[in-house]
Amino acid sequence: MQQKSKMIGLFAAMSVVGGAAWAGPDEDQLTINGEIAIVTETAAPEHMANVKTIYSGWRFRSDETQAVQMDDFDNPGMLGVENALVDWETADGSEGKSCASCHGASEEMAGVRAVYPKWNEEKGMVTTLEMEVNNCRETRMGAEKWKYTGSDMTDMVALISSVSRGMPVNVAIDGPAQSTWEQGKELYYTRTGQLELSCANCHEDSYGMMIRADHLSQGQINGFPTYRLKNTKLNSVHARFKGCVRDTRAETFSPGSAEFIALELYVASRGNGLSVEGPSVRN
Numbered sequence: 001m002q003q004k005s006k007m008i009g010l011f012a013a014m015s016v017v018g019g020a021a022w023a024g025p026d027e028d029q030l031t032i033n034g035e036i037a038i039v040t041e042t043a044a045p046e047h048m049a050n051v052k053t054i055y056s057g058w059r060f061r062s063d064e065t066q067a068v069q070m071d072d073f074d075n076p077g078m079l080g081v082e083n084a085l086v087d088w089e090t091a092d093g094s095e096g097k098s099c100a101s102c103h104g105a106s107e108e109m110a111g112v113r114a115v116y117p118k119w120n121e122e123k124g125m126v127t128t129l130e131m132e133v134n135n136c137r138e139t140r141m142g143a144e145k146w147k148y149t150g151s152d153m154t155d156m157v158a159l160i161s162s163v164s165r166g167m168p169v170n171v172a173i174d175g176p177a178q179s180t181w182e183q184g185k186e187l188y189y190t191r192t193g194q195l196e197l198s199c200a201n202c203h204e205d206s207y208g209m210m211i212r213a214d215h216l217s218q219g220q221i222n223g224f225p226t227y228r229l230k231n232t233k234l235n236s237v238h239a240r241f242k243g244c245v246r247d248t249r250a251e252t253f254s255p256g257s258a259e260f261i262a263l264e265l266y267v268a269s270r271g272n273g274l275s276v277e278g279p280s281v282r283n
């Protein structure tokens with residue numbers, strides 16, 4: 001009963017602030033640079049019992065914010081990609097190697113973003129792109145690890161994402177990744193914090209609603225890293241998770257933790273079929 005009244009309070013706040021209680025995703029279509037067609041709406045993957053159609057967060061943003069992502073010259077997230085291209089070519093660490101020494105052109109990473117997080121056979125665990133990058137830096141380059149949500153790292157993930165734009169997100173949730181996926185699903189549906197809200201309460205039950213003048217999306221991560229107009233920088237998936245958990249007034253997990261890795265796999269799988277969009281632009 002107590003939980004219920006809290007929910008009612010939250011939803012009352014959402015609709016009062018927004019004026020209109022609910023407004024679905026708009027009908028706009030996203031093509032980047034006039035050439036990369038992005039799927040922003042498609043049938044939900046079978047494992048999602050309560051949702052029929054999935055939408056990119058882009059469809060919930062204003063026309064002005066949407067426009068910034070439609071051309072790489074306007075998208076400030078592409079500055080991060082350019083920074084990462086310099087790192088890509090620059091030797092670092094005791095082995096005197098750069099990413100390019102082993103991987104060639106950054107375009108060779110096309111398709112990689114779409115399948116991460118992914119089971120890593122050698123490590124015997126699900127890994128994120130950030131973990132793969134740091135693994136290469138530490139064990140293959142003899143270089144210092146980058147901070148999980150630091151700008152060097154997020155820029156590099158933006159570069160790796162950018163070369164997969166337009167490709168469908170397709171993370172595997174079966175086989176050895178299944179138990180991690182189940183853990184992520186559990187976290188997604190667990191109510192936390194003083195507000196006793198789960199990710200699902202907002203991003204599954206209430207997407208389309210207005211919350212503090214913000215149009216609530218499905219909380220998809222196909223657009224990450226995301227350049228946010230609010231903090232004028234590229235934001236990584238785990239930094240965003242941290243912010244959302246904090247908004248429920250809960251203690252949050254740290255970026256790179258086992259919990260957030262599992263949650264990332266699960267949330268990514270809710271976007272299977274949408275296009276990779278990162279670096280995207282949001283408010």
Ligand code: HEC
Nearest residue numbers: 097098099100101102103112129132133136137140141156
């Ligand atoms: C000494 C060679 C070497 C260097 C230098 C190196 N890597 Fe790697 N990297 C590898 C190998 C080998 C693998 C595992 C096999 C594969 O997937 O290509 C790998 C895997 C990866 C993966 C996972 C790819 C996938 O398909 O799953 C990413 C992402 C990655 N590296 C990024 C980087 C970045 C970014 C840098 C520079 C900061 C870098 N690597 C530097 C050799 C290297």
Ligand code: HEC
Nearest residue numbers: 057197198199202211214215216217219220221226244282
């Ligand atoms: C109290 C409601 C609320 C809860 C609970 C919540 N979020 Fe959010 N979330 C928001 C709002 C508001 C935004 C900004 C508008 C939008 O993009 O939906 C947002 C944005 C996001 C985004 C960015 C989407 C994009 O396209 O850039 C992701 C990802 C996300 N949330 C994931 C989560 C996850 C995972 C959880 C659970 C740990 C969670 N959120 C819990 C309200 C919430």
